[in-house]
Amino acid sequence: MILPISPAGCPLDALLRVLSGPWTIYILCRLHQNGPTRFGQLKRQLVGISSKMLTERLRTLEKAEIIYRHHNPTIPPQVTYGLTEEGQELTTVLHQLNSLAHQWAATQPESKPQLAS
Numbered sequence: 362m363i364l365p366i367s368p369a370g371c372p373l374d375a376l377l378r379v380l381s382g383p384w385t386i387y388i389l390c391r392l393h394q395n396g397p398t399r400f401g402q403l404k405r406q407l408v409g410i411s412s413k414m415l416t417e418r419l420r421t422l423e424k425a426e427i428i429y430r431h432h433n434p435t436i437p438p439q440v441t442y443g444l445t446e447e448g449q450e451l452t453t454v455l456h457q458l459n460s461l462a463h464q465w466a467a468t469q470p471e472s473k474p475q476l477a478s
Contacts, residue, residue, distance in 0.1 A: 397443035
């Protein structure tokens with residue numbers, strides 16, 4: 362996995378910087394749930410994301426080797442994105458974090474803000 366160098370030189374910090382970008386977790390979840398997905402399909406599944414933002418996030422994730430990009434030079438071109446082996450490992454950890462978030466949210470009193478799903 363290729364991650365940006367973090368100021369502290371900490372690999373976890375570098376990974377969290379990639380993941381903390383807008384829409385990143387949603388993109389990873391969709392690719393995990395649906396498998397390899399074409400750009401247009403992915404954009405339709407992420408209601409509210411702009412093409413520019415989706416392209417930017419996909420490039421960042423591809424550069425970090427979390428996802429792959431497959432270009433089929435047809436007319437019109439077909440570009441498909443999917444999770445790499447590292448991306449699959451990462452979604453396993455994200456699933457565990459999601460379970461923990463739901464567990465914690467269930468124990469909070471109604472007056473406190475709930476964690477988003």
